[in-house]
Amino acid sequence: MPASLPLNITKFIDEHPLSPFQVTIVVLCFLVVAIDGFDTAAIGFIAPAIRADWNLGAAQLAPLFGAGLAGLMAGAFVFGPLADRRGRKSVLLASVLFFGLASLASAWSGTLWELVVLRFLTGLGLGGAMPNAITLTSEYCPERRRSFLVTTMFCGFTVGSALGGLASAALIDAYGWRSVLIVGGISPLVLALLLARTLPESIRFLVMANRPPERVALALQRIAPTADLRDVTFVVGEERGTKSPVSRLFAPKLVRGTLLFWLTFFMSLLVIYLLSSWLPTLLRGTGLSLRTAALITAMFQIGGTVGAIVLGWLMDRVNPHYVLAASYALAGVFIAAVGSLATTPWAAATAVFLAGFCISGSQVGANALSASFYPTDCRATGVSWANGIGRLGSVLGSVGGATMLSMDLGMPTLFAVIGVPALIAGATMLSLGVVRRTAVEQRMAAT
Incomplete structure (x- = not known):
């Protein structure tokens, strides 16, 4: 039986035109980063209303802002290595679900310190979502257009932050500051359902993790439907490290x-x-x-x-x-x-x-x-x-x-x-x- 030929998936992606499948991935990651931006910015927009509602001094709000930044930092440190072990999609999906649930729970905070803790947990999920969206987008983009597509995807953060301001202006007067957190919690939970059904795992990760070649072939066929992937062995062109x-x-x-x-x-x-x-x-x-x-x-x-x-x-x-x-x-x-x-x-x-x-x-x-x-x-x-x-x-x-x-x-x-x-x-x-x-x-x- 003849030996199968190696197919370098990095070169495969680079040599084929950008497909609707890849554009869909960029759009989905854009939405992740946009909701990330919405939730990150939301606390700044609702802070004056929280202060008035709970009769707080300006200095008392400092832990509220710091908790979110601390969560973002911790989430980045924790979820990055986890994604290299378990996969980009699974960790990205878990991060989106996590910060959605934490944001939703924040809407029912009864005290400042309850809200501080929940904002830290929200930041934890946010800190894991953004880097994994960048990584997954990068791994599906051809090298000749990678920087432009990744930076365009990341503009979702600014769009989401702006939407946070518009939503706050529309919701706070009518429904109170908690309504902004409810929107910021429900949106990622809805998006998580879409991601679970539509977002693929990284092809490069599938190959490096020795996942079934049928999964790799299916993803490549969505990039180039006419490509002949019979009798090939998928390779990435780099060795897998043995260390953490x-x-x-x-x-x-x-x-x-x-x-x-x-x-x-x-x-x-x-x-x-x-x-x-x-x-x-x-x-x-x-x-x-x-x-x-x-x-x-x-x-x-x-x-x-x-x-x-x-x-x-x-x-x-x-x-x-x-x-x-x-x-x-x-x-x-x-x-x-x-x-x-x-x-x-x-x-x-x-x-x-x-x-x-x-x-x-x-x-x-x-x-x-x-x-x-x-x-x-x-x-x-x-x-x-x-x-x-x-x-x-x-x-x-x-x-x-x-x-x-x-x-x-x-x-x-x-x-x-x-x-x-x-x-x-x-x-x-x-x-x-x-x-x-x-x-x-x-x-x-x-x-």
């Missing part, structure tokens, strides 16, 4: 890249959360009205959405490390410019838009790049742990604004300081590009 997924991040070939990704994510999310949390307050300090400060701040999110799509498109055509390095560096420049332009609304809005374009857009691009950096057997862990480390930066950014305000720095100096972490992120991304280029050159020399 977390240990694999520190393998000799990956450790420098892992540490550079961690530093990039930490600095990037520090800046993003610092500006998202404190920019309205900083702008108000220049004498701008609350409405003007809010509108200028909104340009940061709009710029981030546009930047994610544009930078994703560029990353598929130019060396992605250098695209992100340049974008992060420009983010530092535009952030510093906000301090000098803050008293001129249109100029400040332009600088804030460009800062969001560069820093938030680059962060989405870095998520896509991290998914392509790690091999299949530790990809979900790599993406999740980079996000988890980044969450430490987000916590520092969220609380660091108050410290900076207390230092009584002038606006130009203050924003120049805020821009420094973006410059560091640019330098680490440039270093990562050099590291990866050197590794490729060494492999080519060895062959």
Whole structure:
């Protein structure tokens, strides 16, 4: 009996046109990230109503915000390795169900600390859902369009956050703040039913985990219905590691890249959360009205959405490390410019838009790049742990604004300081590009 021929599924996906099946996966993961964005942002929109309902002081709300961020960080650390062991779909589905149920339970909280605990649990599920959506999307996308598709999918987070604001405005006055949490809980539970029926497991994971070849063939046929998959053996083109997924991040070939990704994510999310949390307050300090400060701040999110799509498109055509390095560096420049332009609304809005374009857009691009950096057997862990480390930066950014305000720095100096972490992120991304280029050159020399 003739031996079966090896079929590299990575090359198979790269060589075939993008199919409706793959577009469906991108859309489903977009919906996951959108609901993730809705639930993550919901607490900020309903916080004033909670404060009024329970007669709380502003300081008493701090644990409520911190609990969600802590849950996001813990979820990223826990669910990434689990997905590399058990599969992307199963862990993604469990994460969506978990944060849906936790959000729904939050609506019946009787005390602040009940709500704090449930917001931590909600964050735990959210922290597992987002990195696995990135990983699964990346593993189904052809390399030539991967960055654009992953960054476009991730824009669902911004869309979901905006919908959280619209829903809060419509629901709180009529039904109270608990209604927002009910919507935020029911939506992922409904989506989980759709995911269970429609979302496939990663083909790369199926092969690496030695799952039945019929499952692999079925998924490949949905990408290319006319492909002849008889008498073939499916391979991924990489060896499965024998160590735990977390240990694999520190393998000799990956450790420098892992540490550079961690530093990039930490600095990037520090800046993003610092500006998202404190920019309205900083702008108000220049004498701008609350409405003007809010509108200028909104340009940061709009710029981030546009930047994610544009930078994703560029990353598929130019060396992605250098695209992100340049974008992060420009983010530092535009952030510093906000301090000098803050008293001129249109100029400040332009600088804030460009800062969001560069820093938030680059962060989405870095998520896509991290998914392509790690091999299949530790990809979900790599993406999740980079996000988890980044969450430490987000916590520092969220609380660091108050410290900076207390230092009584002038606006130009203050924003120049805020821009420094973006410059560091640019330098680490440039270093990562050099590291990866050197590794490729060494492999080519060895062959």
